[in-house]
Amino acid sequence: MPNWKPRIVCAQPENNPFKHDLSELGDIIPFRYCDGSILPQADILVMIEPPLDWLERAETECKGEVISLLAMSEPTAQHIRAALNRLDVAAICGLDETFEKVESLLGQIWAEKAKRDLFPAELAG
Amino acid sequence: MDLIRVGLIDDEPQTLKMFHWEFGDRFDVHTFISGEEALNALDKGLEFDVIISDQRMPKMAGDSVLVEIRRRCEHTQLLITTAYADVEPLRRCVNDAGVIGYIEKPWKPETVVEMVEHARANQLRKKAEDEKTQELVNVWREAIIESRMKDVRLVCETLAIPAHIAEKYRDVVTKIAIEYEAHWTDVGLLPIDEDDRLSLDFLRAAGKIKAESDKSTRHNHNPKIPLALSLELITRCKGEKGPSFDVTREKGRMTLNADAGGCFGDSYLDPLAARDSETLFRNALLLLALDEIEKSCGSLKIDQRNDRLMGSITFQV
Numbered sequence: 536m537p538n539w540k541p542r543i544v545c546a547q548p549e550n551n552p553f554k555h556d557l558s559e560l561g562d563i564i565p566f567r568y569c570d571g572s573i574l575p576q577a578d579i580l581v582m583i584e585p586p587l588d589w590l591e592r593a594e595t596e597c598k599g600e601v602i603s604l605l606a607m608s609e610p611t612a613q614h615i616r617a618a619l620n621r622l623d624v625a626a627i628c629g630l631d632e633t634f635e636k637v638e639s640l641l642g643q644i645w646a647e648k649a650k651r652d653l654f655p656a657e658l659a660g
Numbered sequence: 661m662d663l664i665r666v667g668l669i670d671d672e673p674q675t676l677k678m679f680h681w682e683f684g685d686r687f688d689v690h691t692f693i694s695g696e697e698a699l700n701a702l703d704k705g706l707e708f709d710v711i712i713s714d715q716r717m718p719k720m721a722g723d724s725v726l727v728e729i730r731r732r733c734e735h736t737q738l739l740i741t742t743a744y745a746d747v748e749p750l751r752r753c754v755n756d757a758g759v760i761g762y763i764e765k766p767w768k769p770e771t772v773v774e775m776v777e778h779a780r781a782n783q784l785r786k787k788a789e790d791e792k793t794q795e796l797v798n799v800w801r802e803a804i805i806e807s808r809m810k811d812v813r814l815v816c817e818t819l820a821i822p823a824h825i826a827e828k829y830r831d832v833v834t835k836i837a838i839e840y841e842a843h844w845t846d847v848g849l850l851p852i853d854e855d856d857r858l859s860l861d862f863l864r865a866a867g868k869i870k871a872e873s874d875k876s877t878r879h880n881h882n883p884k885i886p887l888a889l890s891l892e893l894i895t896r897c898k899g900e901k902g903p904s905f906d907v908t909r910e911k912g913r914m915t916l917n918a919d920a921g922g923c924f925g926d927s928y929l930d931p932l933a934a935r936d937s938e939t940l941f942r943n944a945l946l947l948l949a950l951d952e953i954e955k956s957c958g959s960l961k962i963d964q965r966n967d968r969l970m971g972s973i974t975f976q977v
Binding site for chain 1: 746759796
């Protein structure tokens with residue numbers, strides 16, 4: 536898998552862009568909450584400070600296949616409930632921990648990809 | 661279809677009763693008044709598809725209970741329920757316990773049903789994929805075993821050992837050797853060139869033993885020695901106890917019984933077994949010993965409880 540790069544959707548507020556650079560971890564697909572509530576397809580979805588009302592209507596077509604991360608300085612229980620129940624969030628972290636957390640979630644993705652590359656036809660579908 | 665096995669942990673007896681009353685017909689419900697009680701039940705072997713825990717409880721809080729449950733049960737789906745907005749425990753539930761849903765209290769029955777069924781579907785999907793993966797791993801393992809069996813057959817052919825001894829070796833070694841369960845990350849572990857080297861080393865080990873054995877037989881003029889010698893050599897590297905021998909005499913017959921005592925170790929056929937020279941040596945010895953035993957009209961018994969090799973030869977005297 537030398538040339539494979541994970542697709543990382545980095546959803547963030549339009550007025551307060553995320554200051555950490557995740558580009559060395561994969562191809563970054565920027566998304567602003569004002570762009571709507573349908574998220575593009577990705578391997579990892581990083582939600583930076585999502586507004587609660589956005590979380591409550593957000594949808595992704597690849598639910599179950601994407602690994603989601605909620606990165607917030609002060610999440611509320613409601614944020615966690617919406618992220619967990621609607622977007623199957625796999626981890627919650629502070630803004631400064633985002634890079635490390637994405638890196639660690641990438642380990643899971645690489646493992647899953649390695650498994651599918653090992654048995655491509657058999658595990659397809 | 662079997663009912664979904666759901667465990668609820670809550671320190672309010674009334675909540676437990678209500679849960680039973682509301683979902684007892686729909687799910688296989690077990691309730692626990694504390695985290696400790698639930699953990700005890702799991703330690704005694706009770707299994708669940710889904711466990712729901714309240715967060716605020718005396719002694720052990722929900723997040724700590726769920727983290728402990730995750731340590732014990734990898735595949736059980738976990739849900740948290742609470743009426744309070746405690747963020748840190750929720751964060752821990754997600755990050756450390758892998759909780760997949762959050763049910764707000766007071767819960768609506770339809771929400772509970774939806775979340776439990778979603779959790780179960782999630783579990784079944786993962787289980788099906790794990791099973792499929794394991795099936796593929798087993799196919800890979802069998803292919804390696806078949807390829808190693810070709811090496812064993814080649815050794816037999818090269819050293820003029822009857823072909824059926826290779827099958828006998830497979831049968832015996834499968835019963836006495838340590839068996840390693842393969843995981844998908846083990847697939848492709850052994851590069852092809854190393855596999856080739858391994859089969860050559862196995863052939864060399866068998867050739868060397870055969871040459872030594874022939875020399876020893878010529879010197880001692882005693883064709884019966886190889887069984888005892890082989891049994892001793894097979895286990896002398898690994899076994900805690902050395903081999904023991906006893907002789908029984910009846911009219912005109914003498915029987916030598918040998919108990920190799922120790923554990924055999926790894927199989928040459930197992931893709932995950934050790935590949936060191938000691939393992940190859942012991943496996944080659946087993947192959948040759950089986951040939952010797954057959955030539956001497958002896959028998960090899962296997963005590964599977966202890967992975968022990970026991971052999972006997974009867975002589976006419």
